[in-house]
Amino acid sequence: MKFGTLILSALLAACTAAAQDKPQTASVSGQVISVATGSPIPQADLSYWVGGKSVDTKTDDAGRYKFTDLAPGSGHLVAEAPMPSMPGFGAMARRYLTLAPGQDLTGIDVRVRPYGEISGKVLDENKEPVPGMNVYLIAREYSSGALRYIYASGAAADDEGNYTMKRVEPGRGYLLVAQNPFTKLDAISNSPDDPRMRKRVPVASFYPGVPEIAAASVITLRPGEIREAMDLPIVKAPSFCVEGKALLGNNPGTLTFDVAPPSPSSGQSGNGGMYLRNAGGTTGRDGAFRICNLSPGPWQITMSQWDAQAGHFTFYGSQTITIKDADLSGVAVSASALIPVSGEVVWDGAPPNDPVGAKLTIRLAPITTAGDVTTTASLPGAFSFDGGLLMTDYIPAVTGLKGTFYLKDVTYADRSVLFEPLHAGSAAGNAALRVVVARDGGVVQTKVTDKDGNAVSDSFVTVIPATANSEALVAAMYVSGQTDQTGTWKSGALAPGKYYVLATETGPDKTPETIAKLMAARSRIDPVEVGPNATATVTAVQKELE
Numbered sequence: 001m002k003f004g005t006l007i008l009s010a011l012l013a014a015c016t017a018a019a020q021d022k023p024q025t026a027s028v029s030g031q032v033i034s035v036a037t038g039s040p041i042p043q044a045d046l047s048y049w050v051g052g053k054s055v056d057t058k059t060d061d062a063g064r065y066k067f068t069d070l071a072p073g074s075g076h077l078v079a080e081a082p083m084p085s086m087p088g089f090g091a092m093a094r095r096y097l098t099l100a101p102g103q104d105l106t107g108i109d110v111r112v113r114p115y116g117e118i119s120g121k122v123l124d125e126n127k128e129p130v131p132g133m134n135v136y137l138i139a140r141e142y143s144s145g146a147l148r149y150i151y152a153s154g155a156a157a158d159d160e161g162n163y164t165m166k167r168v169e170p171g172r173g174y175l176l177v178a179q180n181p182f183t184k185l186d187a188i189s190n191s192p193d194d195p196r197m198r199k200r201v202p203v204a205s206f207y208p209g210v211p212e213i214a215a216a217s218v219i220t221l222r223p224g225e226i227r228e229a230m231d232l233p234i235v236k237a238p239s240f241c242v243e244g245k246a247l248l249g250n251n252p253g254t255l256t257f258d259v260a261p262p263s264p265s266s267g268q269s270g271n272g273g274m275y276l277r278n279a280g281g282t283t284g285r286d287g288a289f290r291i292c293n294l295s296p297g298p299w300q301i302t303m304s305q306w307d308a309q310a311g312h313f314t315f316y317g318s319q320t321i322t323i324k325d326a327d328l329s330g331v332a333v334s335a336s337a338l339i340p341v342s343g344e345v346v347w348d349g350a351p352p353n354d355p356v357g358a359k360l361t362i363r364l365a366p367i368t369t370a371g372d373v374t375t376t377a378s379l380p381g382a383f384s385f386d387g388g389l390l391m392t393d394y395i396p397a398v399t400g401l402k403g404t405f406y407l408k409d410v411t412y413a414d415r416s417v418l419f420e421p422l423h424a425g426s427a428a429g430n431a432a433l434r435v436v437v438a439r440d441g442g443v444v445q446t447k448v449t450d451k452d453g454n455a456v457s458d459s460f461v462t463v464i465p466a467t468a469n470s471e472a473l474v475a476a477m478y479v480s481g482q483t484d485q486t487g488t489w490k491s492g493a494l495a496p497g498k499y500y501v502l503a504t505e506t507g508p509d510k511t512p513e514t515i516a517k518l519m520a521a522r523s524r525i526d527p528v529e530v531g532p533n534a535t536a537t538v539t540a541v542q543k544e545l546e
Helices: 003-021 471-477 512-522
Strands: 026-034 045-050 053-058 064-070 073-080 092-099 110-112 116-123 134-143 146-156 162-168 174-179 201-203 235-237 240-248 256-260 267-269 272-274 279-282 288-294 297-307 312-323 328-337 342-347 359-366 373-378 381-384 393-399 406-412 433-438 443-449 460-465 479-482 488-490 497-504 528-530 535-541
Touching (some): 045 064, 053 064, 092 479, 134 512, 146 267, 256 288, 393 406, 471 512, 479 488
Antiparallel strands (some): 045 053, 256 279, 256 297, 267 272, 342 381, 443 488
């Protein structure tokens, strides 16, 4: 054999070995389809996520897509429908996939539930249009142990009182309200001293025309539904004033104030959040305020001081007042300095023999205002929040737990706040936050089938602890996920105990209607026992919630 032939053979062998060592990539293809019409969606945005990174593409004119050179293993596909009539995010859908090396997975269609739309008029007592009113969607959702009413979307009525509410999530119950737009206020209103000389003010009106939020009708749209003639009648009420002092601690001072009904409020709901700027202004150095044009009912007055350079509040406080049939005077609203809060992450029971080396992220999200605060801690280890916390309610969350580790409890001043709000400053002295981590978690591995035993992809699996004995606890404690193309889903680490496992076509939410159905569904299935450091294997037949 010639020397050149030997070299060529060696090079071919090396290239063959390198090709064999290189992982085989996979591909995925299909269509993006509207649930409302069954038609393909052209120019939809798609991303395929694996290992924290994504590749992106768009559908063609026939709604088709294809991803190639994908890493094998678990990943998920996200499709977003275009919104040609307005800027912003369109309706989205996900599919979870498990790809084998070299696999060419075809026919993976993504079904998107298009947003609905609501339109109508804002009318006065004489059925005349009321221009300039704001109209809002209100989400009703359990959060931290209570049912809350949260702004979810908004629109403004035009000069003829017409409004159009786009991007209404289908299948979810909302309320609809029309109210005065929030405006800038003088610290001392020039409204007449005599209430009889003041103009009557519009009262917030909930569809179909009621002033109380508890009496409002729940509105639920189908995918892509356009619901018209949702008129909102407005009534007017006497105008009253509230006078008082803004206090920096115990002394009068210059503070930013705002006033709004305590409910509905800004905050997180569903997969997003909405935060409104309320009517308000700035007091003088004497802290005096006279806020007018308030209708009878409860109002929340907030005082704050913002440090633009530091990017956070330095003083904050609020007080709820109730106006009946007369002005209020002598009201003092104090803004307190931020509350220093520190804490520690500890093990539940004996620590492991070997150091873990994990870093946890501890996040506190204010329930009704923007401005999450985060910090990190070792496991175990101490932590603190730079700058401190507002004297308000927070929802705690901990991320970074892996394997069999799970969050056992979070306490503030020895009181559990795992499923209740953490109110900074509610305890005397330097109350500490304690994060308790356990390491004996088990998992639920679920295979979802139809009634004939066939695997069901994209089914939503909901796992509910048997200890969740109220609607508020069910909303706080359930975990959920979505099956891959083989009908399989596996939970993260769960506390040992009994659980109910449900499989449904659509995902759960924290609305009272869905939570009531989850509570009822538990009585029709047997619980599964999840043991310490064990896997509970479950086969669930997909059913609709009733």
